[in-house]
Amino acid sequence: MSQTEGQSTNPTSNGNVNNRNGSNGVVYPSFASHRLRLNPSVDHKSDNYEDLQLDFSPLLFSSLERYLPPAFLNSSRDQKVNYMREILLRYFPEGERTRVQKHREYRQKIISNYQPLHRELYTMHAANFFVPSFLKAISENTEESYRNIMSEPSPGVLTFEMLQPRFCEMMLAEVENFERWVRETKFRIMRPNTMNKFGAVLDDFGLETMLEKLMEDFIRPISRVFFTDVGGSTLDSHHGFVVEYGMDRDVDLGFHVDDSEVTLNVCLGKQFSGGELFFRGVRCEKHVNTETQPEEIFDYSHAAGRAVLHRGRHRHGARATTSGQRINLLLWCRSSVFRELRKYQKDLSSWCAECQREKKERQRQAVAATKLIRFGPGWVRSPYSRANGEAATSEEKDVIGGSSHKVLQPEGLEELEVFRLAPDYFTGITQTSRSCSIVDQRTEL
Template sequence: NMSAGRPFLACACFFTDNIFVGRYGLHVRYRDEGQLRRDHGRALRERGCRSEEEFGAALREIEAEVQRRKQLIHQSVERKAIISERYNRKHPEVYTLQDSFLAPDFLEIVRYCTSPDADLHGLLRYLESFSDKRIYRLPVFTEEFCQAFVDELENFEQSDMPKGRPNTMNNYGVLLNELGMDETFITPLREKYLQPITALLYPDVGGACLDSHKAFVVKYALHEDLDLSSHYDNAEVTLNVSLGKDFTEGNLYFGDFSQDQTPVPKYIEIEHVGAQGLLHRGGQIHGALPIASGERWNLIIWMRSSSIRNQLCPMCNKKPKLVEAEGFGDGFTGTLEDDAPETVNLCSLW
């Protein structure tokens, strides 16, 4: 995956920042033990990490996560090769995007957005808006596609194929690039269908020039991942589509925008609607409440704009320190040298 012939890269902060300590529901930055105690000791104690034994266990969890991240690229490439060679697809048709998978109302929205007179005001007539947080619900897929897709994912889950965690906070789910769905499904969905919509909704965060993504499916079930702690995404714009199956509770909640936080954030709660998606800015702080029964599968697409994130990494809030990556990496482009020339923000010219 290249952007104008350049490989996509990652920011070095991936190995040190935003490390989630599951047992205490806390994101930390980790350089060494002394720094961890200084920067996060109090927050850990407040969350119940009081003894040296408990601190040691948290430290081991953090160090294991750092090691996992360092091996991630190599292991992901290996898994993808094994899956490509050996996995027996149950529904091969779902791997290539077709208009018939998309809800007629979604296609109507895309038609509007690609028409010469399209504007934000006109687009909003087609969408359900939530508060002033720029969160929108829209139909995306047909019910039939969702059922076939979840059936395929369950088939993969039950196979003996190697499986990577979708991200640092979800243990259950599937990385769609490892399944071989990036080139034939997610990329055309982003480029042809989603970008005309995001260009109107989010021009200020790169919605008109989303040139890469990370796509995964997460699964919530009673004896697996129940909920998701408060966080923001490594994305400029996120699409979260509810694929089913039958579940109760498990609503999403949204707080402040990460770069505009208030002392007492106002949260709003939004229900999942099958086959429909929520679009929101990646920096919108959010989480998922526990499900009460059943199983919930969601497709998450983190969409990224290199011309925005090349200026400032959304995860460390600094100019990115670029390191090599595989595939779309974390959506950065540029040169690996520290003295890389300034990039032009193409979105500001759009």
């Protein structure tokens, strides 16, 4: 439904039009001023939106609801849908919605004509898919239970046994069957992303529901423990695919970050040599091409059935597969809430290693700046420390410009004051190295 932003009517999910004053007395702001809260209402129980015909995933609305302003939480479901929908439409223009509709039609055409080989793959059967140790950790759902089955060879890179051999065999056979159908029908398919020339999107030939359950019931609980800083607790959409490396396939994969908040990467097989993943630190957009620090260098060798879980912004790549064929299942897990909130972020990211180094460097320079700050003619020592660099007592004072000045300040004020007095000390520290690509989901044939 088309609507002019700021108009005083309120379209609901069923096409009706309501007055902008809700029945609960809330006066709804213009669409242009719609905002989400930074922190969710953790105790709020969201409505279910599965029965509505919406432009976006029902799970997306359920996730966003907890971030609504408090006055809206008890509004009618239609009013909440409209409020959230208008926020989403700001970042999802008509051209993009048209593209999504075409992709739905493309996907439906495949599903209507492709005959699955192993139909049991298309519904989640956890006991048949996963190894017992993984299921036990998920059922206990504690950090300790997860740590018991995982190793973390490099910060933020989690590895663990996950898939049963039979599942890997069936998935490999299903992918081969789909690719055979593609060749025989000469159907033109979309490849998984903008970097891989081979592989298939699992969601496109009917595995979307199973992969959605994989994200919701297995990856999101783990991410809620280990990746809360990048929206791990609010994962609400995914992109599932397989990639293929070897002779007549992709050989390697360049240095990149994923279009995801959390990435699951599981090797399905087959026999191969090479193909190691190399990791080079987590970075935000601003710092994606900054220098790698020695402690961030880590290489990982794949093994069938074993998973790697990491932040999507963890820079990585794949070395050449030198013999045989390697096929991996990947699940890019995304959080619409995290992406929305990042639009309002103004400070340094807590999850970007370079942001944290920059923050520490600013703090170090702030301390150094307090040792010698220029006040008019000549240089005087900082009013926040003794001349020998030791902390001053609350009784000590410096006389600056003929007036007394208290030495100690409330906690946190000193750094702010130094920034105000000595701005020239604080500059970004950015060193470029090897270019890092941002790999996106392919959206067109």
